[in-house]
Amino acid sequence: xxxxxxxxxxxxxxxxxxxxxxxxxxxxxxxxxxxxxxxxxxxxxxxxxxxxxxxxxxxxxxxxxxxxxxxxxxxxxxxxxxxxxxxxxxxxxxxxxxxxxxxxxxxxxxxxxxxxxxxxxxxxxxxxxxxxxxxxxxxxxxxxxxxxxxxxxxxxxxxxxxxxxxxxxxxxxxxxxxxxxxxxxxxxxxxxxxxxxxxxxxxxxxxxxxxxxxxxxxxxxxxxxxxxxxxxxxxxxxxxxxxxxxxxxxxxxxxxxxxxxxxxxxxxxxxxxxxxxxxxxxxxxxxxxxxxxxxxxxxxxxxxxxxxxxxxxxxxxxxxxxxxxxxxxxxxxxxxxxxxxxxxxxxxxxxxxxxxxxxxxxxxxxxxxxxxxxxxxxxxxxxxxxxxxxxxxxxxxxxxxxxxxxxxx
Amino acid sequence: xxxxxxxxxxxxxxxxxxxxxxxxxxxxxxxxxxxxxxxxxxxxxxxxxxxxxxxxxxxxxxxxxxxxxxxxxxxxxxxxxxxxxxxxxxxxxxxxxxxxxxxxxxxxxxxxxxxxxxxxxxxxxxxxxxxxxxxxxxxxxxxxxxxxxxxxxxxxxxxxxxxxxxxxxxxxxxxxxxxxxxxxxxxxxxxxxxxxxxxxxxxxxxxxxxxxxxxxxxxxxxxxxxxxxxxxxxxxxxxxxxxxxxxxxxxxxxxxxxxxxxxxxxxxxxxxxxxxxxxxxxxxxxxxxxxxxxxxxxxxxxxxxxxxxxxxxxxxxxxxxxxxxxxxxxxxxxxxxxxxxxxxxxxxxxxxxxxxxxxxxxxx
Numbered sequence: 005x006x007x008x009x010x011x012x013x014x015x016x017x018x019x020x021x022x023x024x025x026x027x028x029x030x031x032x033x034x035x036x037x038x039x040x041x042x043x044x045x046x047x048x049x050x051x052x053x054x055x056x057x058x059x060x061x062x063x064x065x066x067x068x069x070x071x072x073x074x075x076x077x078x079x080x081x082x083x084x085x086x087x088x089x090x091x092x093x094x095x096x097x098x099x100x101x102x103x104x105x106x107x108x109x110x111x112x113x114x115x116x117x118x119x120x121x122x123x124x125x126x127x128x129x130x131x132x133x134x135x136x137x138x139x140x141x142x143x144x145x146x147x148x149x150x151x152x153x154x155x156x157x158x159x160x161x162x163x164x165x166x167x168x169x170x171x172x173x174x175x176x177x178x179x180x181x182x183x184x185x186x187x188x189x190x191x192x193x194x195x196x197x198x199x200x201x202x203x204x205x206x207x208x209x210x211x212x213x214x215x216x217x218x219x220x221x222x223x224x225x226x227x228x229x230x231x232x233x234x235x236x237x238x239x240x241x242x243x244x245x246x247x248x249x250x251x252x253x254x255x256x257x258x259x260x261x262x263x264x265x266x267x268x269x270x271x272x273x274x275x276x277x278x279x280x281x282x283x284x285x286x287x288x289x290x291x292x293x294x295x296x297x298x299x300x301x302x303x304x305x306x307x308x309x310x311x312x313x314x315x316x317x318x319x320x321x322x323x324x325x326x327x328x329x330x331x332x333x334x335x336x337x338x339x340x341x342x343x344x345x346x347x348x349x350x351x352x353x354x355x356x357x358x359x360x361x362x363x364x365x366x367x368x369x370x371x372x373x374x375x376x377x378x379x380x381x382x383x384x385x386x387x388x389x390x391x392x393x394x395x396x397x398x399x400x401x402x403x404x405x406x407x408x409x410x411x412x413x
Numbered sequence: 414x415x416x417x418x419x420x421x422x423x424x425x426x427x428x429x430x431x432x433x434x435x436x437x438x439x440x441x442x443x444x445x446x447x448x449x450x451x452x453x454x455x456x457x458x459x460x461x462x463x464x465x466x467x468x469x470x471x472x473x474x475x476x477x478x479x480x481x482x483x484x485x486x487x488x489x490x491x492x493x494x495x496x497x498x499x500x501x502x503x504x505x506x507x508x509x510x511x512x513x514x515x516x517x518x519x520x521x522x523x524x525x526x527x528x529x530x531x532x533x534x535x536x537x538x539x540x541x542x543x544x545x546x547x548x549x550x551x552x553x554x555x556x557x558x559x560x561x562x563x564x565x566x567x568x569x570x571x572x573x574x575x576x577x578x579x580x581x582x583x584x585x586x587x588x589x590x591x592x593x594x595x596x597x598x599x600x601x602x603x604x605x606x607x608x609x610x611x612x613x614x615x616x617x618x619x620x621x622x623x624x625x626x627x628x629x630x631x632x633x634x635x636x637x638x639x640x641x642x643x644x645x646x647x648x649x650x651x652x653x654x655x656x657x658x659x660x661x662x663x664x665x666x667x668x669x670x671x672x673x674x675x676x677x678x679x680x681x682x683x684x685x686x687x688x689x690x691x692x693x694x695x696x697x698x699x700x701x702x703x704x705x706x707x708x709x710x711x712x713x714x715x716x717x718x719x720x721x722x723x724x725x726x727x728x729x730x731x732x733x734x735x736x737x738x739x740x741x742x743x744x745x746x747x748x749x750x751x752x753x754x755x756x757x758x759x760x761x762x763x764x765x766x767x768x769x770x771x772x773x774x775x776x777x
């Protein structure tokens with residue numbers, strides 16, 4: 005009973021690509037009158053190989069823009085506004101009304117009354133204008149590579165993370181494993197960044213990230229293993245499809261959806277969520293960049309937009325982690341209502357799957373924001389204790405419970 | 414990885430002021446520490462010798478810029494003892510009220526800076542929000558939010574404003590409500606906060622006394638020392654209050670220091686309320702001090718951070734011959750290697766935040 009707004013992203017982009025290539029072909033054929041060799045180029049453009057190649061490029065572009073422009077800006081705005089309210093203040097206020105030209109800068113509308121959505125854009129413009137400083141004794145190549153490594157490995161997760169049953173780049177059978185692997189790449193970039201900057205603060209921050217990695221990655225993977233006992237698949241679309249039904253208990257249908265969090269997977273859900281908070285470097289576990297003792301941790305020496313990249317990637321990781329949690333445990337994009345309107349004969353859902361998924365992602369993100377702005381930061385030995393002495397035993401217990409329920413039916 | 418020194422300061426988020434904490438770490442564990450102070454040394458004891466007695470109050474205000482009144486008061490008390498004059502009773506009560514309001518504002522500033530030290534920025538904004546209430550009260554009383562120049566040799570500058578009592582009560586009521594509901598939840602009842610503070614930066618009573626640690630930091634070790642009780646100055650003898658001493662186990666760690674200071678906030682509110690009730694409604698609040706004086710005056714008071722001591726010698730001129738200032742933070746700073754050794758690198762902030770460093774009075 006689900007209905008995505010984008011039933012097939014690849015198909016949609018393929019139609020678009022075909023249309024564009026058809027127009028280009030017509031121009032080339034028109035030019036082929038005076039210049040005959042161009043006719044062959046026109047034929048080549050029409051082949052399936054070129055169309056598929058260009059379609060892939062367009063699909064990736066669409067998803068990257070959707071993630072980094074729309075969702076990244078929104079999640080930054082949500083976080084900054086939400087924690088400001090938590091702290092009894094207005095927070096960011098730069099909006100279209102702050103633009104310095106007509107018709108926005110009206111005198112009756114003071115600039116400090118805006119909603120603040122454009123603040124992050126303004127910050128980004130400011131960061132681009134600033135100088136990129138490389139420390140004199142830094143390992144320049146490594147220092148410049150690591151932000152790229154961190155940002156690209158985080159974006160890699162979005163290649164597999166579906167936003168609905170049709171809105172994804174690739175549908176892998178091992179999609180969840182791919183996302184977890186992409187997540188684990190970033191600490192390598194952090195270690196490189198910390199080492200190459202040749203600064204004691206960054207070095208300690210990088211080593212902390214490396215020390216932390218195992219303590220939270222292993223419980224996360226173990227919790228997923230516990231889940232696989234039930235799903236039998238690592239494909240996100242299959243996992244969500246299994247949750248899109250009500251719970252049937254002893255023959256009666258309960259008005260509760262069969263999300264994996266309601267049931268024997270609850271322990272795994274808790275372990276996975278805690279591990280994900282560490283994975284996205286949020287406050288209780290943001291020790292690699294503990295700003296109180298390490299200035300800015302491993303990001304200390306970055307300046308300009310390179311700092312912007314390493315700073316913004318945390319929000320991307322939060323989006324990816326929230327998406328992962330909602331796919332695995334909270335029913336993904338399954339929702340109660342999928343009312344549709346018909347435009348001609350094409351059904352267009354009013355509350356499509358994307359809406360329900362984005363709702364969950366932002367709800368979870370808001371939870372993480374409130375959590376991380378109301379607790380202090382733990383120490384490095386404490387997070388290792390939490391990881392090795394709490395999360396791993398609990399995740400093993402979750403595997404045991406899952407296996408037991410599986411055996412008993 | 415070999416052991417290496419990390420400079421925490423002079424420009425570092427951990428230092429609330431301008432000083433340098435050199436920390437030698439082995440991985441994450443601190444093996445040695447060395448405080449470097451003196452960046453803010455302004456030669457107070459020397460400057461004060463060339464100014465008249467009353468004009469020095471402007472300087473002592475700036476000794477600790479978050480706790481101005483307590484320092485000016487200590488100086489005035491020493492000069493009064495040297496001159497042999499005594500403040501009228503109402504003046505003494507006004508001094509007690511101003512001292513306690515200043516203590517609350519100072520402790521709230523400490524609480525505000527302790528939050529982001531541990532990664533809790535919300536604590537900063539909440540504590541600063543309530544600090545405004547007390548700064549407003551101090552402003553009503555003295556006319557300034559900072560560097561008030563309020564205590565005078567022989568009394569205070571002016572009488573309390575009209576309706577001050579009602580406003581004081583209202584602010585304190587509001588503050589105590591936030592204190593019980595919000596601060597307790599975000600600090601004391603927070604599991605992560607206790608994980609970060611309990612058991613770190615431990616110091617024994619003997620070590621603390623040998624290093625000269627005083628005030629809330631010594632009371633956190635379980636020693637019942639409060640000059641307001643032991644050696645009452647002004648009208649503290651007539652006030653019924655409880656010095657906040659940590660009696661339970663685990664004394665001398667960051668959490669004990671936090672709890673002592675944190676409870677002092679509430680205790681100071683009670684002192685203000687009592688003083689407002691007990692003080693005479695009318696009467697003189699200041700006597701005129703002599704212009705020249707000879708002799709020695711010595712006053713020690715319970716400052717927000719420990720025992721503040723002023724020793725003033727007059728040689729018959731209208732300005733002091735010699736002034737000696739004893740700063741509690743200066744003595745505490747000498748003990749920081751003892752406090753830090755053996756803890757983790759992340760504990761530097763949780764320890765130095767809990768001892769409440771004020772660089773102005775430390776470097777004098």
